[in-house]
Amino acid sequence: MKYRSRAHFFYLILLLSCWTGHAKLFSQDLAPKYSNEFLNIGVGARALGMGRAQVSAVRDVTAAYWNPAALMGVQHKYEFSLMHSEYFAGVAQYDYLGFTTPVKDQSQIAVSLIRFGVDDIPDTRFLYDANGALNYNNIQFFNAADYALLLSYARDLSDNFKVGMNAKVIHRNVGKFAQAWGFGLDVGGIYIKDHLTLGLMVRDITTTFNAWSHDADLVREIYAQTDNEIPVNSVELTLPRAISSVAYTFQIGKQFSLLTTLDLDMTFDGARNTLISSSFLSVDPRFGLEAGFQNMAFLRAGIGNFQYIKDFDGKESLNMQPSMGIGVFISERFQIDYALSDIGNVSETPYSHVFSVKVSLDKLDPDFRKFKSWTDK
Numbered sequence: 001m002k003y004r005s006r007a008h009f010f011y012l013i014l015l016l017s018c019w020t021g022h023a024k025l026f027s028q029d030l031a032p033k034y035s036n037e038f039l040n041i042g043v044g045a046r047a048l049g050m051g052r053a054q055v056s057a058v059r060d061v062t063a064a065y066w067n068p069a070a071l072m073g074v075q076h077k078y079e080f081s082l083m084h085s086e087y088f089a090g091v092a093q094y095d096y097l098g099f100t101t102p103v104k105d106q107s108q109i110a111v112s113l114i115r116f117g118v119d120d121i122p123d124t125r126f127l128y129d130a131n132g133a134l135n136y137n138n139i140q141f142f143n144a145a146d147y148a149l150l151l152s153y154a155r156d157l158s159d160n161f162k163v164g165m166n167a168k169v170i171h172r173n174v175g176k177f178a179q180a181w182g183f184g185l186d187v188g189g190i191y192i193k194d195h196l197t198l199g200l201m202v203r204d205i206t207t208t209f210n211a212w213s214h215d216a217d218l219v220r221e222i223y224a225q226t227d228n229e230i231p232v233n234s235v236e237l238t239l240p241r242a243i244s245s246v247a248y249t250f251q252i253g254k255q256f257s258l259l260t261t262l263d264l265d266m267t268f269d270g271a272r273n274t275l276i277s278s279s280f281l282s283v284d285p286r287f288g289l290e291a292g293f294q295n296m297a298f299l300r301a302g303i304g305n306f307q308y309i310k311d312f313d314g315k316e317s318l319n320m321q322p323s324m325g326i327g328v329f330i331s332e333r334f335q336i337d338y339a340l341s342d343i344g345n346v347s348e349t350p351y352s353h354v355f356s357v358k359v360s361l362d363k364l365d366p367d368f369r370k371f372k373s374w375t376d377k
Contacts, residue, residue: 049325051302068164184208
């Protein structure tokens with residue numbers, strides 16, 4: 001138990017050092033490469049089963065996250081989606097809830113909630129009492145979690161062009177030790193021509209600001225003992241990134257279809273460990289496939305997150321993140337999706353099981369939309 005308690009103690013120090021240690025980086029650079037990364041995981045088992053290649057392929061309530069312009073493809077008056085997944089052998093919980101509804105015949109709105117968190121982390125600062133005795137009753141627990149609220153709006157411009165935007169509010173906290181509030185904007189566009197769809201999503205187009213505040217008094221003594229820098233209040237910036245996408249649907253007879261999609265995730269904050277990398281632009285490609293039978297059952301596969309990994313001998317190899325999934329329409333109103341996703345062979349339990357459900361109520365009349373799009377197909 002003594003060694004276990006020490007492990008918890010150092011785990012707490014490590015967690016806080018990693019999470020609040022951004023303050024040290026901010027003094028050098030207010031815009032670290034990996035900021036608000038929980039918003040890049042993705043939502044919906046369909047999307048995760050297709051390697052997250054969705055910017056031009058999505059057309060349901062989850063479009064609020066992937067590309068709000070695609071909300072114009074929703075064919076029901078009310079649509080809900082719920083997703084739950086776990087990472088790192090259940091240590092981290094990831095949840096999503098979305099809702100969308102039309103506004104007249106040319107507009108669509110949506111609300112989305114995302115949470116990524118690690119719960120019940122032991123706080124062992126007071127494990128030893130004033131007399132130096134070990135007292136496990138003094139162990140407290142806290143949560144470290146990230147939250148995002150997305151308010152989305154989409155608009156039909158014509159039969160071919162759709163646009164949309166997100167206003168997002170971000171809250172991040174590490175128990176009582178630190179918290180941050182942030183705000184940002186995303187914009188997206190869709191072009192549709194027959195079976196071809198082109199999409200563009202620009203996230204954090206105005207740069208997303210996270211204002212961090214720390215209760216340094218809670219950790220001052222421990223940080224001093226472990227030679228860690230005392231965290232200070234700071235501002236973290238998330239720079240814009242653009243995702244261009246193309247999707248094409250092949251109709252195979254009357255019963256089968258095949259959707260192919262390619263996304264190019266482009267960042268502009270210096271060289272990253274991606275398939276295409278330079279000091280100005282880094283590009284992470286994603287490929288996705290979805291085979292459908294009578295628009296009732298679907299088999300999906302995808303690949304992305306290409307990275308060059310070095311082993312202990314210094315030999316470099318190309319690593320990637322494969323995924324697969326299935327989807328079934330139980331009825332006109334209810335759909336269930338499942339994805340098996342690999343987080344990149346970086347842990348002993350690399351595969352994560354992702355489940356999501358979608359509920360659709362009150363199918364729209366075919367003549368409801370002023371401009372047509374996917375509904376004609």
